Amino acid sequence: MKAVICEAPQSLGVDIRSKPERRPDDLLIRIRRVGLCGTDYHIFAGNQPFLAYPRVMGHELAGTVAETDARSAFREGDLVTVNPYLSCGQCIACRKGKPNCCVDIRVLGVHIDGGMTEYLSVPESAVLAVDGLTYDQAAMVEFLSVGAHAVRRGQTQFGDRALIVGAGPIGVGAALFAAMSGAEVTLIDTSPQRLRYARERVGISNTAVVDEGLEAYLVERTDAEFFDIVFDCTGSAKAIEKGFGYVAHGGRYVLVSVVKDTISFADPEFHKREMQLIGSRNATSEDFARVISAIRDGLIPTDALKTHSFPLFDLPSVIPDLIANQGSVLKAIAEL
The missing domain is CATH 3.90.180.10 (Medium-chain alcohol dehydrogenases, catalytic domain)
Structure with missing residues (x-):
């Protein structure tokens, strides 16, 4: 064969x-x-x-x-x-x-x-x-x-503001199951083409390109509180590190991606949010x-x-x- x-x-x-x-x-x-x-x-x-x-x-x-x-x-x-x-x-x-x-x-x-x-x-x-x-x-x-597991690991629930970072297959899957769990979903990616497809064909309404205007968009969308739960689905160490700043006080951060790099974050920011950092595997x-x-x-x-x-x-x-x-x-x- x-x-x-x-x-x-x-x-x-x-x-x-x-x-x-x-x-x-x-x-x-x-x-x-x-x-x-x-x-x-x-x-x-x-x-x-x-x-x-x-x-x-x-x-x-x-x-x-x-x-x-x-x-x-x-x-x-x-x-x-x-x-x-x-x-x-x-x-x-x-x-x-x-x-x-x-x-x-x-x-x-x-x-x-x-x-x-x-x-x-x-x-x-x-x-x-x-x-x-x-x-x-x-x-x-x-x-x-894999997306459904991440949503379950994050204990996603009705009314959560959920940010999915990465509009590839895993990110889109996480977005679909987060929405089924009653969350208000926002999907971001560096690719306008991927986001347009997710919006127009898959039905994920709220999307934003990762560019210089992203921070202002996320502040406006969440009344500057950011997100109850953030999912990283990028496979990028830099994106994972950036995502810590998108988590609301008392929120959860679910890492679906796996990368070879060492990930670092600011401990004071992590502690003052009493953030939960959650790995999601398979x-x-x-x-x-x-x-x-x-x-x-x-x-x-x-x-x-x-x-x-x-x-x-x-x-x-x-x-x-x-x-x-x-x-x-x-x-x-x-x-x-």
């Missing part, structure tokens, strides 16, 4: 590998769609902190069950998605019901090879049925779950279930979220254009 392999930063190719044998308690999945994530772009660029090369990328997956056994809850041909965060089940985080930050976590496409291939053998416990969804929708469940089965339900109920504009598609094994030739035109790319989905 074919697989897309990132051999090293800036080096992406297609190789032939043996079709995997299904392991005990696994399902063999025939991959049908793979969403491209910011993590994949970071792997290609060489700035993903948890990865060793070479690596088969891909963790936003949709497929059909190709092989199972009689004891399984699944049958051949079932449409599924995959929770790519494979946990140990025994560490302190797992014992506390937080497998998304397992001490020995193995994330498909990051710590171990992922789904940019024709077949993948994964534990049945990581597979979720998504009957009623399309292939494209099934491939969107994971990234939307997602849990609870978040996946919420997202699947929201898509089935028509609450997510999935048709608007997908902006690009192409055959998976064309990715080595396609990815430079996707990176060069990030302003027009919300969610690119590779097809098999």
Whole structure:
């Protein structure tokens, strides 16, 4: 079978590998769609902190069950998605019901090879049925779950003024679920093109470009009180540091991004606000279930979220254009 392999930063190719044998308690999945994530772009660029090369990328997956056994809850041909965060089940985080930050976590496409291939053998416990969804929708469940998890981590509630920094897929997902939680959402980004798309196609009404006029806009929008909850979804250390100043007194700051850099902030400003600084990593089965339900109920504009598609094994030739035109790319989905 074919697989897309990132051999090293800036080096992406297609190789032939043996079709995997299904392991005990696994399902063999025939991959049908793979969403491209910011993590994949970071792997290609060489700035993903948890990865060793070479690596088969891909963790936003949709497929059909190709092989199972009689004891399984699944049958051949079932449409599924995959929770790519494979946990140990025994560490302190797992014992506390937080497998998304397992001490020995193995994330498909990051710590171990992922789904940019024709077949993948994964534990049945990581597979979720998504009957009623399309292939494209099934491939969107994971990234939307990351946004939903961040909103849940921040205890977002009705009446909150929520600022989402970064209008990429994770930021847009966080904005959608924050709005579902009753928050008043503002979305900011450096790209006017991304913001226009989020406003006109996705339905996120309040947006602002990060420029010299941003501070005045945020002051006016919040009566100079700033935001009950701020989500950073940028992948930029400078943006994360700037975001501390957008949090209201008594507010929460949720860091969804992961960067290699050391982050610093002014301790007096942090203390006088009694700010809560919250890390949000990956997602849990609870978040996946919420997202699947929201898509089935028509609450997510999935048709608007997908902006690009192409055959998976064309990715080595396609990815430079996707990176060069990030302003027009919300969610690119590779097809098999």
